[in-house]
Every structure is written in structure tokens, then in C-alpha cells.
Amino acid sequence: MNRTTVLGSTSRQGWGELTQWPLLGWVLRWRHARTTAQTVLLLLAGLVLYDGFFGPSLAPKNLAGTLPWVHWRGFVVLALLLAGNLFCFACPFMLPRRLAQQLFRPTRSWPRWLPGKWVAVTLLVGFFWAYEAFDLWASPLLTAWVALAYFVAAFVIDGFFRGAAFCKHVCPIGQFNFVGSLLSPTEVRIRDASMCQRCRTKDCIRGRFDANQRLVQRGCELGLYQPAKIGNLDCTFCLDCLHACPYGNVGIRWRLPLKTEMDPETLRSGIGHLHTRPDWATLVLVLVALGFLNAFGMVSPVYRFLEWLSQTLHISSEPALLAIVFVGALAALALAIGLASQLTRVLAPVPGPRWVATRFVYTLAPLGFGMWSAHYLFHFFTGALTLLPLAQQFVLDLTGQAILGQPAWHLASLLPIATTTDLVLIVLALGYFGSLVWTMQLATRYRLGLLAILPWIGLQTGLFVVGIWLLGQPMEMRGTLLG
Amino acid sequence: MGTRWTVLLIILSLVSLVPLTAACRRGEATASVHVEVVAIDPSPPTVGPATVRFRLQDSTEGKPVVGLGTVEVEGTMSHAGMEPVITTAREEEDGVYVTEGFTFTMGGDWILIVRGTWNGQRFEARAEIPNVRSSAATPVHQHGTVRP
Incomplete structure (x- = not known):
């Protein structure tokens, strides 16, 4: 040819x-576009590590307290919604991984007893529990440790196992990006x-x-x-x-976002049929539940709820209470999915509730990602400009001279709060719309009537209402003070 | 293979040693002046306009820091990305300063940062204001524990 x-x-x-x-x-x-992008993010990761270990203990005054939790998360969801999986493309953790591959030339396969996404799912739940229990967002030092652990994990795992074991089976951020990229326009x-x-x-x-x-x-x-x-x-x-x-x-x-993604019975290279992948189904369930939990952890009612739970269970340890909340929320969503599947089974001639659950659980992914995006974009639009005074202070501390000017600490919001609130509601609504479209598509695919998919529309609508309620609550940030 | 494992061990050892050198931090509050919150109105602190009284003391001798007139006050939160409240505080009596036009814009843990010039040198001092409530009904919450 x-x-x-x-x-x-x-x-x-x-x-x-x-x-x-x-x-x-x-x-x-x-050919070197990816390495160049990775090098840029590696330099930024280096700044995060440096400031996390050697910078101020106060998160708003530290690059490690700000760049990952405000800017990086905002850019990740913006990129996924407007372009594609750009942050896996530019992932700096892949550079030590490549070094490990060159050093050790690994030949071992990823263990069969750790198949699919189960390790990543476990790490996702563990990470977000630790995020709430130890207020990672308020601790630049812990943030730096997490970033360092990430570099070491990518290096060690891909030094041991061939292929992209870390990306495919381990990386929680990667799995978040994969599910989010269902909604990407590229x-x-x-x-x-x-x-x-x-x-x-x-x-x-x-x-x-x-x-x-x-x-x-x-x-x-x-x-x-x-x-x-x-x-x-x-x-x-x-x-x-x-x-x-x-x-x-x-x-x-x-x-068109979602268009090629919605049929769970299509044979996907490297994945197989989605309806035969309980690990992928669990990943979607976990990401949806965590999206709502993570937002719930930032609003005022969470403290009333924890107080009630503490009184009811006679437990005062916050990590223990949060573990119970996490298990409870995951179980509640799993139960709701099971109930919706059972109802669909009753309302339509389908093989069984498991058949329904393994196909319809994916319809929750757009709504879940809508919740994540609304949350992260709220922080991004209300705090994006904090980067400027941080950079000014960083240079001032390092050089002793205000080369970039005196820190303008009054800078924070990129958009007025009313505009941000409207915008994040629209993003959440788009996720809800995506879930509805997916559900309707499956109804057409399997020739199910409107009645049969009503339980799923009900579940999605219920979660959407919870999301609106969460976004309307007063925020309340409580964390590790002064390190 | 032995060389590779040695390289791995060296890299991991170096990586693990880096955080141990984290004792020296940039941008921490200067040690010359200490700030202590004396009173907050309303009490307990709640979202909305508030008056914060604080005492500035010499860190070494504990003497009140007097004669500054006004100092710069910044209220910020434990979470990054929040718009800080920047205002001033005037000296009310010996070493005690009172904020002007201060507002708690959000519930949660606040940090009061006081900046000024004393004995010809710039200083920055910090104090905690934990548990600013979104409303009077919000329970008290200490990090790590939940108190019924």
C-alpha cells in the first residue's frame, strides 16, 4: 500500500x-509531544513535592495545597468535558514508569488473581476515605506524600510487570479519567x-x-x-x-459524546463486553457514589449527620464514622441499583435482575461524572486566580525579591459566585441528561417500554435532586488547622 | 539483574530521604510576634459580619506589641481556593487590636493572619479560629472526633 x-x-x-x-x-x-507535555506536568509535580515538603503548612498558602486540589482537578474535568483524556496523555507519573521499563525490562504478566479493575476500585475507595478522614486537602505535607507514593508505585509496578499494568489495573486517577472520557467529544x-x-x-x-x-x-x-x-x-x-x-x-x-459508548453488548477490544465485566460495573457504581459522598463531605449538613451517627452508634472516632458512612453509601447505591433492576424485571420480560443491573448500571456514569465535574469546577472557578498570589509569594520567599510583584492575596475567583453556581448546576444537569439518554437508548436497544425503565429514571432523578440539594448547601470547610 | 536492583534500592532510598529534610519550611509565620485571639463577636463565631479582638505579643519576652496603629488582617480557610477576607485592625488598647469590617464568609475552620511592621521589620503571625458555624444549629466538630 x-x-x-x-x-x-x-x-x-x-x-x-x-x-x-x-x-x-x-x-x-x-513524536515527542507526549514527553513534552509530561515534562511540563513533571515540573509542576516537582513544585508540588517541593512545596509540600518544604513550604508553608497552611494549604491556601502552599502550591501542594492548591495546585492539585483546585487547579489540577478543575483542568482534568474541563479537559474531559471539552476535549478528551488530556491528563492521561500528559501524565507525569509515566516518566518514572518508562525509566523502570528501561531499567528492568519486565516480562511478568499482571497476576491473574488481581484481574481487571478490582485493585483500582479498592484504591479509589481507600483514597477518598483517607481524603475525608485525614483532610488531605488541608495538608500540603500529606498531599506531597500521596504524590510521591504515586511516583514510586508507577515506578515499582511497571518495573515488575510488562505492558501498562499501572494504568490498566492500578491507577485510580486513570480509572476516573476513563469513565469521565465517556462524555468526551473526541x-x-x-x-x-x-x-x-x-x-x-x-x-x-x-x-x-x-x-x-x-x-x-x-x-x-x-x-x-x-x-x-x-x-x-x-x-x-x-x-x-x-x-x-x-x-x-x-x-x-x-x-458526539456517549454515542459509541452506550451498548454494553458491543465487543470492545481489550475490555470485552461491558455486561460481562463486574469490575467495570463496580467501578462505575463506586465512582458515582464517591462523587456524591465527596461533595457531601464539604457541606454543612455532614456535621449534623456525623453527630447523629455518633450519638446513635456511640462512636466518636471520625475515621471510623467515615468508614461506616462510606460503606453505607456504597451499599445504599448498590441496593438502589438492585431494586431498580428487580422492578424492571417485574415490569418487562427480561432474563433477570442481574441481566438488567449489568447493563443499566452504566447509565449512571454520566450523572456521576456530572456531580464530580460540578464539585471540581466550583472549586476551580471560585479559586483559580489564587495561583497568582501563590506564585508571587513563592518567588518572593525563594529569591527575597518581589520579581512577580507583591502577593495579591485578594485574587481568588475566576467567575462571580452566581455565575459559578449556575454553571455547575448546568454541568450536573448535562450529566443527568446524558444518563437519561443512555437509559432511553438501552430501552430502544432491548425493546423495553417506558414503564420498564421508569425505575432507572426514578433513580437518576433522585440522585439528580440530591446533587442539586448538595450544590445548594452552605459549604463548610473543616480540616487540619496549621498542619 | 543485581545492578538493576541496586539502582532501584538507591532510587527508593533517596526518594524516602527527601521528606526527612522537610524541617526547614519557606513562608512560615515569622517568630517575632505572637497573636492570640481574645474575643469574637458573635460567640460562638457564625457566618456573617464579626468583630475579632486579638492580642499581639513579643514572642520572646511576651510583652504587648504596641503603637502599630493599624495592622493588616487576612482571614483564610483550611481549604485552598477560597476567597480570603482582607481587612485591617486598629489598636484598641495596649497590644489588643480589633478588626474592622471583618466577615466570616463560610462555615468551617478559619485562620487569622496578621501582618504588620514592628521594630522596622515585617512580621506575620497566625491564629486559629476553629468551628465557625454556618448557622447557630451546626454542631461543634473537632478534627478526628465527633462530639455529640
Whole structure:
């Protein structure tokens, strides 16, 4: 096949493909684009580590107390909603991982007794419990420890196991990004399926080798074979497939969010059928529950609830009470899903409640991500400008001179609070809308009547109302004072 | 393989040693002046306008810091990204200063930062104001424990 011809045909894709855009397309296709983006984030991570260990103990005055919890989280959800999984693309934790791969040339496979997403699900629950129990957001030192542990974990795990074991099985942030990228307007995918059928080398998955059989370009380490890849799940936007394809048949293309993601029975490369993956179903359940819990942990009623729980159970330890709240919330959502599945089973001729649950649980993902986005964007829009006085103070402390000016501590909000409130409600509503669309799509797919999906619409509406209530509550921030 | 494991051990050892050097911190409150909150009106502190009285003392001898006239006061929270309350406090009596136009904008744990110039040197002192309530009905909460 003539590569020039292929590239000639791709140029007709125009604005529908980011990798064909003037300048941006060139940057994305540049072999070192990812490493450059990772290096930028590595430098920022270095600042977080430095300030976390050596900076002020007060979170609002420390880069480790601000950059990860206000800016990074805001940018992550903004990127997922407006572009794609850019923060897996630019993930700085992958640099030590690459070093480990070069040092140890691992050959072991990820253990079969730790399949799928179970480790990541456990870490997600553990992390968010620790986040609330030890007020990680109020402690730059603990934040730095978490970041350091992340670097070490990526290094050690991918030094032991081949492929992208850390990204696929361990990284909680990655799983959050994968589920969030269901709503992204872009996707890495092939341009021309017939070209892949004619391809014999399958470089996009195997990698490209030189004449001496030395690997010169990795293929997809997460096992996503481009012609059979569906949607964004498990895709880190690493663009290895794009660089490996000898025909330039892979690109980042615009799409209607969710459109290709909604059928749980589609065979997805590297994943299989979603309805046969209890780990993926649990991941969605956990992320939805944690999205609401994480927002609940920041509003005034949480303290009244904890007080009531403390009196009822005669437990005064906050970590213990929070563990009970976490288990309770996860169990409550699982119970609600089970109840909705049972009701659908009663209202429609479907095989059983398990059949329903393993297909419909995914419809909650957009609403859950809407809750996360509303929460994180609230912090981002109310605190984005704090970066300027922090940078001014940082330079002043380090150099003894106000090179960037005296710290302007009055700077905080990017948008007026009323605008922010409206915006986050719209984001939550968009998530709710996505969940409804997904539910309707499944009803069409399985020829179910409106009555049969009412339990799911009811569950989503109930969660949406809880989300609106949470966003309307007065915030109350209580944490470790002065370290 | 032995060399690789040695490299791994060296890297991990270096990484684990870095945090142990974290004793010296940038940007901490200067030690020359100590601030102590004397009274808050309303009490217990609740979201809304408030008057905070605080005492400034020499950290070494404990003598009241007098004659400053007004000092800069910043109220901030334990969570980053919140808009701080920046105002001034005037000297009311020997070493006791009272805020002007201060407002608790949110419930939770607040930190009072006082900045000024004393003996020709800039100082910054911090004090905690825990448990500012969103409303009078909000329970008291100590970090790590919940008190019925």
C-alpha cells in the first residue's frame, strides 16, 4: 500500500480530526509531544513535592495545597468535558514508569488473581476515605506524600510487570479519567476500516520493529486493537497507536459524546463486553457514589449527620464514622441499583435482575461524572486566580525579591459566585441528561417500554435532586488547622 | 539483574530521604510576634459580619506589641481556593487590636493572619479560629472526633 496515497486521503478529513488541524495537528503527531507535555506536568509535580515538603503548612498558602486540589482537578474535568483524556496523555507519573521499563525490562504478566479493575476500585475507595478522614486537602505535607507514593508505585509496578499494568489495573486517577472520557467529544480511532483489514503487521497493537527486530515504536500497551476499539474506555490518549500505524490511519476525531459508548453488548477490544465485566460495573457504581459522598463531605449538613451517627452508634472516632458512612453509601447505591433492576424485571420480560443491573448500571456514569465535574469546577472557578498570589509569594520567599510583584492575596475567583453556581448546576444537569439518554437508548436497544425503565429514571432523578440539594448547601470547610 | 536492583534500592532510598529534610519550611509565620485571639463577636463565631479582638505579643519576652496603629488582617480557610477576607485592625488598647469590617464568609475552620511592621521589620503571625458555624444549629466538630 502506498503511504502517500493514504495520507492524501486523510487530508480530506479536515476539521473533523484534531490530528489534521493546522499546527495543533502537527503538535499532536509530533513524536515527542507526549514527553513534552509530561515534562511540563513533571515540573509542576516537582513544585508540588517541593512545596509540600518544604513550604508553608497552611494549604491556601502552599502550591501542594492548591495546585492539585483546585487547579489540577478543575483542568482534568474541563479537559474531559471539552476535549478528551488530556491528563492521561500528559501524565507525569509515566516518566518514572518508562525509566523502570528501561531499567528492568519486565516480562511478568499482571497476576491473574488481581484481574481487571478490582485493585483500582479498592484504591479509589481507600483514597477518598483517607481524603475525608485525614483532610488531605488541608495538608500540603500529606498531599506531597500521596504524590510521591504515586511516583514510586508507577515506578515499582511497571518495573515488575510488562505492558501498562499501572494504568490498566492500578491507577485510580486513570480509572476516573476513563469513565469521565465517556462524555468526551473526541476519540482516538481509525479513519478507514478497509485499510486495517488489508494491514498485515498490526503495528498499532504489536508495535513497530526495525530490521534488527528492535522495538522502535510501542503499540497500545493497554491492549486496545484500533480496528476493534470502541469508545474511550481504557484509552490513555498516549497516541502510541497513531505513531505506530505505518499508514497514518489513526487520529483523534471529534464525536458526539456517549454515542459509541452506550451498548454494553458491543465487543470492545481489550475490555470485552461491558455486561460481562463486574469490575467495570463496580467501578462505575463506586465512582458515582464517591462523587456524591465527596461533595457531601464539604457541606454543612455532614456535621449534623456525623453527630447523629455518633450519638446513635456511640462512636466518636471520625475515621471510623467515615468508614461506616462510606460503606453505607456504597451499599445504599448498590441496593438502589438492585431494586431498580428487580422492578424492571417485574415490569418487562427480561432474563433477570442481574441481566438488567449489568447493563443499566452504566447509565449512571454520566450523572456521576456530572456531580464530580460540578464539585471540581466550583472549586476551580471560585479559586483559580489564587495561583497568582501563590506564585508571587513563592518567588518572593525563594529569591527575597518581589520579581512577580507583591502577593495579591485578594485574587481568588475566576467567575462571580452566581455565575459559578449556575454553571455547575448546568454541568450536573448535562450529566443527568446524558444518563437519561443512555437509559432511553438501552430501552430502544432491548425493546423495553417506558414503564420498564421508569425505575432507572426514578433513580437518576433522585440522585439528580440530591446533587442539586448538595450544590445548594452552605459549604463548610473543616480540616487540619496549621498542619 | 543485581545492578538493576541496586539502582532501584538507591532510587527508593533517596526518594524516602527527601521528606526527612522537610524541617526547614519557606513562608512560615515569622517568630517575632505572637497573636492570640481574645474575643469574637458573635460567640460562638457564625457566618456573617464579626468583630475579632486579638492580642499581639513579643514572642520572646511576651510583652504587648504596641503603637502599630493599624495592622493588616487576612482571614483564610483550611481549604485552598477560597476567597480570603482582607481587612485591617486598629489598636484598641495596649497590644489588643480589633478588626474592622471583618466577615466570616463560610462555615468551617478559619485562620487569622496578621501582618504588620514592628521594630522596622515585617512580621506575620497566625491564629486559629476553629468551628465557625454556618448557622447557630451546626454542631461543634473537632478534627478526628465527633462530639455529640
